[in-house]
Amino acid sequence: MRKNRTARLAAAALLGLGGLGAFAGTAHAEPIDYVKIELVELHCQKNSEGDHDEAYLKITDANGNAVKVWPGGSLKYQTMGTGYVRSMADGNGNAALILGKQQARTLTLWDQDSFGGDDKLGATLVTGTEVGAETQWRTVEGSGGVYVIGYRVIDI
Numbered sequence: 359m360r361k362n363r364t365a366r367l368a369a370a371a372l373l374g375l376g377g378l379g380a381f382a383g384t385a386h387a388e389p390i391d392y393v394k395i396e397l398v399e400l401h402c403q404k405n406s407e408g409d410h411d412e413a414y415l416k417i418t419d420a421n422g423n424a425v426k427v428w429p430g431g432s433l434k435y436q437t438m439g440t441g442y443v444r445s446m447a448d449g450n451g452n453a454a455l456i457l458g459k460q461q462a463r464t465l466t467l468w469d470q471d472s473f474g475g476d477d478k479l480g481a482t483l484v485t486g487t488e489v490g491a492e493t494q495w496r497t498v499e500g501s502g503g504v505y506v507i508g509y510r511v512i513d514i
């Protein structure tokens with residue numbers, strides 16, 4: 359009992375609450391357990407146009423914004439044709455890939471077009487509860503293209 363009181367007083371002092379009265383009755387949120395989506399590979403089963411697509415991947419972040427995560431760095435897209443397989447590891451440094459275990463994010467694959475809007479090649483929902491499972495392989499289809507996205511959800 360004395361340890362709990364000491365801990366509460368220490369926490370109150372750190373939070374600048376000035377005393378136990380301000381600390382008492384404060385709601386305590388459970389800490390969020392975070393996981394990370396680890397991108398593995400992208401397989402092109404059928405490209406959507408011509409002889410290749412200019413593919414890139416976006417994720418919805420915690421605020422609902424679409425954030426490009428692959429390819430990483432300054433590349434705008436990766437050329438993908440039927441039968442192509444590309445590593446997606448260079449996209450794994452993006453903070454938007456981190457989510458709470460009870461949260462979900464949408465991965466959306468796009469084909470960059472020089473003229474007009476980009477074409478959506480498909481999307482898949484990833485949940486934090488997939489943590490610890492083997493690599494997941496999700497087929498996405500759109501605009502005539504068929505792709506398989508490989509990813510894992512890992513504990514961090």
